[in-house]
Amino acid sequence: MVATITTPRLMAVGGGALAELPGILQRLGLARPLIVTDPYIRGCGIFDRATALLDQAQIRWQVFSDTVPDPTTAVVETGTSVLAEGGFDSLVAIGGGSSIDTAKAMSVLAANGGQMRDYKVPAEIPKAGPPLVAVPTTAGTGSEVTRFTVITDTATDEKMLIAGLACCPIAAIVDYELTLTMPLRLTADTGLDSLTHAIEAYVSRRASPYTDGLAKNAMGLIARHIRAACAEPENRSAREAMMLGATTAGMAFSNASVALVHGMSRPIGAFFHVPHGLSNAMLLPEITAFSVPAALDRYADCARAMGVAEEGEGNQGAVARLLDELRRLNRDLTVPSPREWGIDPRRYEALLPTMASQALASGSPANNPRVPTSDEIIELYRRVYG
Numbered sequence: 511m512v513a514t515i516t517t518p519r520l521m522a523v524g525g526g527a528l529a530e531l532p533g534i535l536q537r538l539g540l541a542r543p544l545i546v547t548d549p550y551i552r553g554c555g556i557f558d559r560a561t562a563l564l565d566q567a568q569i570r571w572q573v574f575s576d577t578v579p580d581p582t583t584a585v586v587e588t589g590t591s592v593l594a595e596g597g598f599d600s601l602v603a604i605g606g607g608s609s610i611d612t613a614k615a616m617s618v619l620a621a622n623g624g625q626m627r628d629y630k631v632p633a634e635i636p637k638a639g640p641p642l643v644a645v646p647t648t649a650g651t652g653s654e655v656t657r658f659t660v661i662t663d664t665a666t667d668e669k670m671l672i673a674g675l676a677c678c679p680i681a682a683i684v685d686y687e688l689t690l691t692m693p694l695r696l697t698a699d700t701g702l703d704s705l706t707h708a709i710e711a712y713v714s715r716r717a718s719p720y721t722d723g724l725a726k727n728a729m730g731l732i733a734r735h736i737r738a739a740c741a742e743p744e745n746r747s748a749r750e751a752m753m754l755g756a757t758t759a760g761m762a763f764s765n766a767s768v769a770l771v772h773g774m775s776r777p778i779g780a781f782f783h784v785p786h787g788l789s790n791a792m793l794l795p796e797i798t799a800f801s802v803p804a805a806l807d808r809y810a811d812c813a814r815a816m817g818v819a820e821e822g823e824g825n826q827g828a829v830a831r832l833l834d835e836l837r838r839l840n841r842d843l844t845v846p847s848p849r850e851w852g853i854d855p856r857r858y859e860a861l862l863p864t865m866a867s868q869a870l871a872s873g874s875p876a877n878n879p880r881v882p883t884s885d886e887i888i889e890l891y892r893r894v895y896g
């Protein structure tokens with residue numbers, strides 16, 4: 511089997527890496543960036559530090575700071591008009607996955623025209639647009655290194671997956687110091703998202719020996735440090751481990767794909783506005799229990815990589831420990847069930863067929879070790895409701 515691997519051309523990784531921003535743009539021959547961010551990052555000091563660096567290097571920039579959580583086609587279209595008008599040669603996204611995903615989508619629309627839904631998987635993206643330098647401020651989505659963007663269709667509430675080389679940033683600046691001020695809930699939710707990426711990349715039917723190493727490395731880092739990063743926000747070694755874990759998990763799933771958890775998570779996020787990492791975490795233990803019989807050895811490896819099973823322990827025992835740990839993590843990090851989150855049971859039940867069909871259409875469930883039918887997905891949604 512030949513694995514095709516996509517990664518950014520250039521990465522700066524480590525505490526203080528933000529200072530590399532002007533040098534990275536210059537090395538790539540980029541002189542006129544549009545910065546894409548959200549109102550919080552614009553006001554919290556990180557944006558000012560980044561733009562001071564650009565000013566010192568006499569790089570002329572402008573900013574679009576209207577990105578929103580769960581980015582929508584409406585916001586992407588506004589951003590694309592700003593991009594088209596200013597004579598920009600590049601994008602710099604500073605923020606969480608939402609800002610990075612918005613910038614990716616703006617680049618795709620600027621180069622190809624049409625509507626975002628024209629590029630929903632399995633559609634191809636004909637042309638690459640202005641290159642993107644991604645600067646994540648959360649340890650979570652891994653979007654800084656992936657060939658995916660997820661955009662919610664304003665007209666239908668569908669969270670659309672858009673994939674291709676055109677969505678992969680040209681460069682990433684991975685600076686854990688930017689995450690030191692992340693609040694607890696965001697640390698937990700984004701950390702659980704990256705743990706899900708690592709596990710799903712490892713058990714995916716599209717996993718390869720190349721992605722396996724990245725995924726196991728990420729699982730080890732995240733599982734060993736997520737509680738400390740949540741409990742002690744200023745714990746630099748925990749923050750550094752979480753950031754490395756998030757980025758390596760991103761490199762793993764960008765090239766091995768995610769699976770059933772993400773497929774089922776996107777409709778929960780789209781219809782009930784549950785943050786992405788949280789809706790993954792609501793699903794992760796039960797989907798893992800459902801999938802284990804089809805890939806016992808792979809899930810046992812996950813338990814060993816996370817440090818919850820001994821190297822010599824048998825697969826059955828290791829998998830039992832994995833399921834215990836996933837449930838315990840959700841308790842420790844106070845992950846609610848959909849019921850506890852306040853999702854109306856009647857609306858949930860009524861939407862299940864639509865959610866199941868959107869989950870299947872995203873293609874992600876087909877990568878799962880155990881590929882579910884639509885009825886099985888509906889049953890799993892009922893089981894996790896709580």
Ligand SMILES: [Fe+2]
Pocket residue numbers: 651703707772786
């Ligand atoms: Fe994710």
